[in-house]
Amino acid sequence: MSNFRRSQNEAHPNKTNTILTGIILLQILFVSMQIWLLFGALNNALEENFGFALTTFIGSLIMAIASIWLLRYLPEPIRKDGPKKPQVSPSNQPKNY
Secondary structure: OOOHHHHHHHOOHHHHHHHHHHHHHHHHHHHHHHHHHHHHHHHHHHOOOHHHHHHHHHHHHHHHHHHHHHHHHOOOOOOOOOOOOOOOOHHHOOOOO
16 A cells, blocks of 8 residues: 555646645645734734634634644755765775784
């Protein structure tokens, strides 16, 4: 049975890019909504409406947890093999007498 990470690493780069784009868009949406909730909470807290401020705090906390959980699905970077370093075999080592 394969897991999500191994399947994601074996996926075509176009699929990986699609997943990455979707995650980035969701993160932007979550952060934008959190900023909107922050302004609403601050305005209502100044008007002494602490019920709304508490509700927006809880909603923002849930979105922060969802954002952190979503980072789990980020694909690993594609590594291209660069020039290999020369390796010295044991037979080429100088002998100590």
